[in-house]
Amino acid sequence: MSDSLSATLPLTRWQGERGTYHLVTFTGPEAKALAGRALMEKLETGRRRGFGSLKVTARIGASEWRTSVFPQKGRSEWILLVSRTVMRAENLAPGEQAEVTLTF
Template identity: 35%
Template sequence: MQFEFSGTVIEHEGEKASWFFVTLPDDLAQEIARFTKGMRGGWGSVKVDVTIGATSWNTSIFPSGDSFVLPVKKAVRKAEGIGHGSDVEITLSI
């Protein structure tokens, strides 16, 4: 399954580091939840392939409330020049 969507990068500040995420749109999250029921990893994670701009990587999305969040690692943020509040176009494959 492949999805394309837009999202905004948000920063969550922890004690020792900051984490950056994009929350998936509700309709997409519901479709992924149905498709992956019974196939998820630890903490309800779903393995995905992601592309933002010219950068692709493998990661997992994690449940958060009624949606999923996509962590955006530092190397991707640096390569694409994105940070907190950046609007991004995402291609996500399961």
């Protein structure tokens, strides 16, 4: 299994009760790869991380940060939150494509 995963995904704006969030959503083969990685970690450690999340180092352009990706309950999707700091540094706006690399 690879130690990284890359995809070009649209940056989405989501309005929640506590504020506005910006995120990218991994679907299809990328989501399956993340689910497989989460299962492998669960088998290795004997436990699952909070909310089924995976710790990753995320990179968009020159911006890199340590964070987690989260599975969406009942869907084959994984979410990565993108901060406004990263959006400003990479000159990204909602709806634009972002090339995202996750390293495990």
